[in-house]
Amino acid sequence: MSQERVHLNRREFFSFITVGWVAFTSAIAGLASLAFRFSYPNVNFEPEMDFIAGYPQDYESGVDERWKNSFGVWMVKQEGKLVAFSNICTHLGCVPNWLPAELKFKCPCHGSGYYMNGINFEGPAPRPLERYAISLTPNGTIKVDKTKIYRWEKGQWDNPNSFIEV
Amino acid sequence: MSKRGVADYIRETQVWKSIFRHGPPTNARNRAAVVAGNVFLHLHPIKLKKSGVQLGYTWCMGGLTFFIFLALTVTGLLLMFYYRPTAEYAYNDIIALKEHVPLGIMREIHRWGAHAMVITVWLHMFRVFMTGSYKPPREFNWGVGVILLVLTLLLSFTGYLLPWDQLAIWAITVGANMAKATPFLGHGGPGAAFAQIGDFVMVSDKNDVRFQLLAGRFVGEPALLRFYILHCVFIPLVVGTLIAVHFWRVRKDGGISAPL
Numbered sequence: 435m436s437q438e439r440v441h442l443n444r445r446e447f448f449s450f451i452t453v454g455w456v457a458f459t460s461a462i463a464g465l466a467s468l469a470f471r472f473s474y475p476n477v478n479f480e481p482e483m484d485f486i487a488g489y490p491q492d493y494e495s496g497v498d499e500r501w502k503n504s505f506g507v508w509m510v511k512q513e514g515k516l517v518a519f520s521n522i523c524t525h526l527g528c529v530p531n532w533l534p535a536e537l538k539f540k541c542p543c544h545g546s547g548y549y550m551n552g553i554n555f556e557g558p559a560p561r562p563l564e565r566y567a568i569s570l571t572p573n574g575t576i577k578v579d580k581t582k583i584y585r586w587e588k589g590q591w592d593n594p595n596s597f598i599e600v
Numbered sequence: 601m602s603k604r605g606v607a608d609y610i611r612e613t614q615v616w617k618s619i620f621r622h623g624p625p626t627n628a629r630n631r632a633a634v635v636a637g638n639v640f641l642h643l644h645p646i647k648l649k650k651s652g653v654q655l656g657y658t659w660c661m662g663g664l665t666f667f668i669f670l671a672l673t674v675t676g677l678l679l680m681f682y683y684r685p686t687a688e689y690a691y692n693d694i695i696a697l698k699e700h701v702p703l704g705i706m707r708e709i710h711r712w713g714a715h716a717m718v719i720t721v722w723l724h725m726f727r728v729f730m731t732g733s734y735k736p737p738r739e740f741n742w743g744v745g746v747i748l749l750v751l752t753l754l755l756s757f758t759g760y761l762l763p764w765d766q767l768a769i770w771a772i773t774v775g776a777n778m779a780k781a782t783p784f785l786g787h788g789g790p791g792a793a794f795a796q797i798g799d800f801v802m803v804s805d806k807n808d809v810r811f812q813l814l815a816g817r818f819v820g821e822p823a824l825l826r827f828y829i830l831h832c833v834f835i836p837l838v839v840g841t842l843i844a845v846h847f848w849r850v851r852k853d854g855g856i857s858a859p860l
């Protein structure tokens with residue numbers, strides 16, 4: 435039996451070690467980033483972010499709650515405009531109730547209140563409700579797009595995408 | 601031959617000797633071996649200063665916290681036998697734990713224990729601060745303790761959702777919106793507006809930290825499952841590991857600090 439010694443000089447040893455550490459570190463970093471990516475599912479089963487909300491003539495004047503449970507949207511028709519309000523309270527993100535007798539949105543979590551036009555007037559809410567983008571499709575239906583948000587305090591409610599004339 | 605008691609007889613059996621690798625703790629060497637030779641006790645200092653067991657100085661708050669953590673682990677494991685983390689069953693299983701299961705108080709023990717643990721952790725931190733026990737060489741262990749405090753609060757937070765009632769869902773909605781406000785990582789936080797290239801929004805409600813926490817845009821069934829795993833497996837594993845480090849460092853840093 436012959437004993438063959440692998441001879442490494444100092445320089446070779448360090449380049450060997452360096453390659454080893456780089457490989458090890460990148461393997462760990464790769465696994466960590468895979469684990470991170472794993473926490474974001476490719477598909478989720480939440481409602482679509484945009485939807486067709488019927489025709490403008492489907493809505494009476496006032497607050498309409500038909501899309502509240504399915505899409506989290508109030509349709510409000512007032513003063514010749516139809517707008518789509520987010521039903522998320524601007525205080526901490528709960529869902530207010532529409533109180534028809536008192537003509538206001540009232541949040542059960544901390545008591546924020548909003549007028550029918552979305553402006554806050556009581557409780558801790560720091561700003562009015564948010565509007566979603568709303569538009570008419572070529573065949574006359576209403577399209578609500580929740581990925582675009584229009585805020586009163588930024589002066590965005592004058593934007594023609596934040597309401598439709600009715 | 602002198603009089604031999606039953607205890608001496610038992611100590612000489614092979615079973616006893618195979619379990620305990622040292623003689624009776626009648627001398628200093630054996631008493632040290634009791635601690636050093638035991639996998640659980642060896643995290644503990646072999647010798648204590650008299651002041652280390654002085655209630656007026658330590659309040660035993662760290663020990664109480666650990667005791668409550670153990671109680672929560674045991675009651676939590678028992679609760680897991682009956683609780684299913686799905687939207688269909690979660691709420692009813694919590695009711696069942698009170699009504700359909702012997703010892704309906706089990707869930708209350710777990711809940712009150714959780715409250716108590718948060719209180720004892722704070723008091724422990726207060727004591728350590730007031731006695732200056734965070735100073736070198738114990739500064740590393742203070743850091744470990746701060747992480748353990750945060751993890752304790754996260755255990756409370758994740759456990760809060762599991763009853764799946766109105767309070768739970770809206771409390772977690774509000775809590776998760778804090779993640780939304782994280783700088784650069786949450787879509788409502790400072791810096792998110794800068795991470796935008798033309799119409800392409802880099803940090804949005806579908807890829808920020810809140811989405812990662814809830815596995816969705818709002819608190820739904822995926823969030824329930826995620827919080828359940830975090831509460832029952834992930835965070836307790838990290839906490840258990842850090843508790844071991846924490847105790848071991850108490851020993852390595854010179855034992856419990858003493859009055860000057």
